[in-house]
Amino acid sequence: MTTNIPPTSIVVEVLGDDNYDDWSACMKSYMLAHDLWDLIDPADHQEVDSKPIDHREGDSKAWRKKNAAALHAIQISCSPRILSRIRSIISAKVAWDTLSNSQQQHSPSHEVQSVESELSQVSGSVSNEMNGPLLTLYKHAHNGDWDATKNYLDQYPNAIRATIEPYGGTALHVAVSAGNLNIVEELVKLMSEKELEIQDNAGNTALFSAATVGITKMAECLVSKNPNLVTLLDEDKTTPLAEACARNHKDMALYLYSVTPVEFLCQDNGNHGSLFLQYAIGAQMLDIAFDFLHRFPYMTTTMDIDVVKSNPLIRLSAMPEIFQSASRLALWQQWIYSCISIEPIATGGDNFCICMPDRSVSGSKNITLQVLSKLCGFAINLLTFLGIKQIYDLKKIHIYSDKILRCMCEYISNLDHEEILEAGIIGAFHAAVKHGMVEFVIEMIKACPHHTYRLGNMFMSSVANRHEKVFSLIYGLETGRALFFPLVDSSSNTVLHQAAKLSPPSQLARISGAALQMQRELQWYKVSFVHSTSLKRKK
Template sequence: MSAIANRLHKAAIKGDWGDWDEASKLIEEKSVAVRAGITEYKETGLIVAVKSKKRNDFVKDLSEKMSALDITLYDTRNRTALHRAAGADNREITEKLVEMNPYLPNAKILQARIPLYFAATRGCEEMCDVGSTSRKKHGGKKELHNQALELVKFLCNVLCDEIADSNNSKAKKIFELALFQATSLGIVEIVEEILKSYPDAIYLVNEDNPSIFHHATKCRHAKVFNLIHQVGESRTIFLSQSDKLKNNALHLAGKLAPQQQLNLKAGTALQMQRELQWFKVIFPDSTRDKYLLIK
């Protein structure tokens, strides 16, 4: 590995693979080489190469062997390849890196400095345009929302592996905290992802609630409560369980909703109607949809 890293370092400085005819195959076989820190500051070959526009052809070739995640790697000074390309006023490579990873312009280093900072302090106006345009284009709430969900999926998979390997109680505790916090906030996507990744999470309890459905009732989050369909006929058992104050789900439905939920309906009459819906949904009757909230 050290020999490969050494040769990659020399090639990155020259911007040319030289007589290293087997470079492409070797890099592909040893893909870890493109992620390795090959200088005193643990810079990757890409970070070394982007510092000069003369090496752009080499950079393009090298970047083709890297993933969107690989190009986010940073050195011991917390600088990515984009920081270096922006600082070198290298628009061609800056655009290439942003195209590979649209979120790279948001990567911060020490003192919360993003690549745009490097471009601005060096008077590189064109680089500022690239960075700011990307931030406007990819910085919307929808993109951030999707990115957050991808992170949740990844973390869920990691925790599931921990539980599978050692029945890790700490991992279960993390699931419990995340599940009830997401329920408190009404973030049904996260609740769904946790239940999808770890189905047994539906049986998790905390100090105040015998199930997430009790907590959803208390917080008046209908979308989370409607996940009760996943437990089938066991829903009656879930809802009949009591918390430490001896309150079952019906008791919780009979309590006044949190003020922020009441405020979602204008007028006392509509607020009362909504509160009655919760009570009727949980109260046993013979209707087929007795557990489905009216939205």
């Protein structure tokens, strides 16, 4: 008989220290229904067959299979902490008996008395096990029930700083992770600045959890009580600002950027600033990235040594989608793109600042502002429906990416040869060629003209990856043509070898139909052959 054990249909709640009676009743019913209970209590097994399977052949394959099924059902119905008690047991009956015996040592009355005793201590140290009253507090905070939470804290005031397992966070951590803003606001009123700095088992403060969730008002509530939270983190941990960017929470990132001291981002050799900048670029929060970069251009090549272990320039070189050369717009979209006018972005010594979202308008009593806000929202929705807003946003991204690239290249142009090699700039150059980023290649050639001797390998890369614009750009450089032939890579392949290989799948996918794809491949080979012959003749 095949026995399936669905992990979510055995018990209502996994076994803890306060629900053994309900758990055991559900487990017994389950095992009876699946013909497994005779393994736990042979005397209670009533079948027509006078010899149960475990009596007929104790070491049989069938018995082992049933024992494994029963043991697995018990294991997946226990909490991780309870499972640790029976992890090494291989008999379902022994596991059952072990849990039954341990229940006598963890009765509800014993647990409540233990937790109440700990809660009464002046230090506020509370049981680190999710049981008894602490489990109740967890549920109230998670469900957003402030009245129940308040009643609990009135009875056990020190529990507000308790760390609740298995995550090791406080009730505030629980409320933040569950997105219960009202509970967070009330708990913050009751907690001291020091209590807001409590970290969970992963080293995260409540502010870091808020950055993960993305509810900006939570962060505002926490920071207004304790501004130091934006810089409080364990070693090798990301900042709340970097976390908001990594999670793509734009409003949260804007707020945290406005309250995070730039001195903190620049300390430790700019490690935190570099990571934040890379995440901001990766999330296409280019207005924030440009604001920070134009104030601290040296962050272009500053390495993050703990998490990503890269720098913003390298990150930018792997994002062709934010540059205009990667756009694939229809004719009507190109026409709209050309007609859209975007206000110039301040640079250099201008007082550049990013716009923070205004959350006061919706709640304003000024009827005029409310009406204008509604009309503005209607206009935005209409533009979104027509696809114009997407084109506007795309053009804005292109403008910002161009500004960021120029800012980076201006800084790079002042570096010496050794600094360029240490910063991985050559690798970023190669990545840009591989991704067909024409704008990046142009600016890099302008910034590092003394490195044009490396263009030979990049020329071959443009052929291998089928980027015709980059191919034409590099080939058009008179100063570099003499270096292009003869060209061989590490496998002794020439440009013609690269042209003879099949295009990358991403390039082939842009052309519909095998016939057109074949035609395109032949064109690449012919062009490479003509240019190679021409270069050889000139040489």
